[in-house]
Every structure is written in structure tokens, then in C-alpha cells.
Amino acid sequence: xxxxxxxxxxxxxxxxxxxRDGADEQTNARDLSGRTGMPLPTVSKILKxxxxxxxxxxxxxxxxxxxxxxxxxxxxxxxxxxxxxxPMALTECAGEGDCKCEYLADxxxxxxWAGINRRLQATLASVTLADMAAxxxxxxxxxxKGA
Amino acid sequence: xxxxxxxxxxxxxxxxxxxRDGADEQTNARDLSGRTGMPLPTVSKILKxxxxxxxxxxxxxxxxxxxxxxxxxxxxxxxxxxxxxxPMALTECAGEGDCKCEYLADxxxxxxWAGINRRLQATLASVTLADMAAxxxxxxxxxxKGA
DNA sequence: GGCATAAAGTACCAAAATAATCCTAAATTT
DNA sequence: AAATTTAGGATTATTTTGGTACTTTATGCC
Ligand code: FES
Ligand code: FES
Numbered sequence: 001x002x003x004x005x006x007x008x009x010x011x012x013x014x015x016x017x018x019x020r021d022g023a024d025e026q027t028n029a030r031d032l033s034g035r036t037g038m039p040l041p042t043v044s045k046i047l048k049x050x051x052x053x054x055x056x057x058x059x060x061x062x063x064x065x066x067x068x069x070x071x072x073x074x075x076x077x078x079x080x081x082x083x084x085x086x087p088m089a090l091t092e093c094a095g096e097g098d099c100k101c102e103y104l105a106d107x108x109x110x111x112x113w114a115g116i117n118r119r120l121q122a123t124l125a126s127v128t129l130a131d132m133a134a135x136x137x138x139x140x141x142x143x144x145k146g147a
Numbered sequence: 148x149x150x151x152x153x154x155x156x157x158x159x160x161x162x163x164x165x166x167r168d169g170a171d172e173q174t175n176a177r178d179l180s181g182r183t184g185m186p187l188p189t190v191s192k193i194l195k196x197x198x199x200x201x202x203x204x205x206x207x208x209x210x211x212x213x214x215x216x217x218x219x220x221x222x223x224x225x226x227x228x229x230x231x232x233x234p235m236a237l238t239e240c241a242g243e244g245d246c247k248c249e250y251l252a253d254x255x256x257x258x259x260w261a262g263i264n265r266r267l268q269a270t271l272a273s274v275t276l277a278d279m280a281a282x283x284x285x286x287x288x289x290x291x292k293g294a
Numbered sequence: 295g296g297c298a299t300a301a302a303g304t305a306c307c308a309a310a311a312t313a314a315t316c317c318t319a320a321a322t323t324t
Numbered sequence: 325a326a327a328t329t330t331a332g333g334a335t336t337a338t339t340t341t342g343g344t345a346c347t348t349t350a351t352g353c354c
Contacts, residue, residue, distance in 0.1 A: 064322070091150070177300085
């Protein structure tokens, strides 16, 4: 089915909301939880991960919270997915050098998988948070290059 | 991590082997199991699924087995992944009409997700079984369009 | 007709990945 | 010092996946 994890889905949703609310606005986990209806622990966890991944910046203590680390135009979907799901590796083979495949030894598919992997990642990299946050019906990036 | 299921990985490997062995050759589960080292039950299961999905054709009984339903050039990676993993739906939203998202109600991301979904699928659709089976180092499809 | 072979269908169990929660520590403001 | 808010880690429960087994149906051969 090739489905992203729920956390990733939620994470993109949260970042989109932050982007819409203003690129420089600060918000905190409790606030976002309240506005989205998502349970606070989950929101906290996701924001924490996004911060570790360098996509958000944090301020602790009273009045603390999170802000976007970069402008929405400079944060790609690939960044977000990468942080929340780890590096894309479609198959065992798709990684770089060592294929420790149990079966199909030397099936010679590494090159192909790696190429496909690269292309999929490029697609994700071409979509920015700004694109996701755009509320207009016509999104240049998404509609223009579509297939 | 965006990883395909093992069964999908194996399935593509099996079909690739079949394509390499000749587009019209017939083979059976036991034979393929022997050649790849994969356990017979698993091979059976995968071939069965591929057959149900219309990618293979089967002949029962003595001397029976499986053959490719179409020429490798006419079987895409999207076909194979679709059969073995179900229809691609990156997120809850990505499907067609109804978003029964628990949280983030009306986050307005359906259009974006659907577009991304379409583009990823198009990428998979552009790779054929023939491309996968090609043993040459330069694969027109994969290398030419790469990013 | 009966037997051997091979796929089709169904069901089940085990293992792994994921989601969700909780708790304690550290930082920062008032 | 007290209150707030993130950081980090660990735990538990749920779902998905992978793997296996068993029974049934179809086909060819003797
Ligand atoms: S599965 Fe490892 S080389 Fe193909
Ligand atoms: S999660 Fe359903 S509309 Fe966005």
C-alpha cells in the first residue's frame, strides 16, 4: 500500500499549520494539540522529533515553544519524511554498498532499485512546505509537474 | 523509511528472474524456490498473488506452472507493487473523495497529497519489468530520466 | 478410471513494526 | 523558589506483516 506512518502524516499536518499561521510565529505543543484535537503526548513526540531533525527550533521554559527552523520554501517534504521515517530505502538492495539479502543473492537489482529510490526521493524533495501550506486551488509545483 | 514489504521485493525478484529466463518460458513454484533459495510456501504465495492480479498466467496439473501474462515491456513496476501491496495511498487523505481523518479535520491537504501520490505512482509506472530484467549497466529508462 | 502433480483457496500462528502513553530531567521565565 | 515547557528515555498495546500448513480443484498421464 506504500503508506506513510501516521506520525509522519500528522507531522506534516502540524508543520503545515505552523506555516499557515505565519513562518515566524511561535507555538507550543499544548496549543497545537488543542487546535488539532490530537492528543498532547503524540504532538509532543512529533514536535520533539522534528526538532531533533533540525526542522524546528525550540525554546524551553515559560513562554517557550517551537518555531520553524527555516522558511517554508526551504523545507521540503523529503526533509519531513526523512526525519519522521528515516532515510528512504525501498528495498534491502536499495541502499548503497552492501546487500545482505537473504535470498535472491546477486540478483543484480541494486542498480535499478537505487535509481528508482533516487527518483522517488527527488519527487518528494521537489515539494516544499510552502506548497503544502498553500490554500489556493492551483499549486504551481503540484499541478504543473504532475503526471 | 518507506520500505516495500519483503513479499513485494521478492515478488519483483521472482518476476525479474522469469523475464530473464525468457518471456514465454513456463516455470513452477518448486523450480523457482529451488533456484532462489526462498522457501516454497512463500514462493507459492507470491506467485498466487501475482496470478490473481493478472500479471501471471497459470496452468494447473501435471506439467503446469506459471508464465508471464504479458511481455515484460508491458508490465510496470507500478503493476507489480500495486498487486502485492494494494493501491498506493500515501496517507488517509490521499484517496479519492472521503477523508475520514480522525484529527486535522479539513486540513485541506487532500489535493496536495493526491497530487504527490499521482506523481510517485507515475514514477513507478515508468519502469517496466524489462528495465528491471536488463542486465546491462546502462538502463535507458532508469539512468536517462534520473534525478 | 485412477494416480500423480501443481495451482487455488483458506486459515492460522509468530514476529516485527508502529502507535500511543508515561515519567523523570533540564532549562527558562517570573 | 515556583511554574512552565521542552528533552530524553522507557514502556505498553495494537496493528501489520511474514511465514507456514492444510484442504480443494484442475490437469495430464498411465
Ligand atoms: S536482493 Fe540483494 S542483490 Fe538483489
Ligand atoms: S487529514 Fe484529512 S483532510 Fe487532512
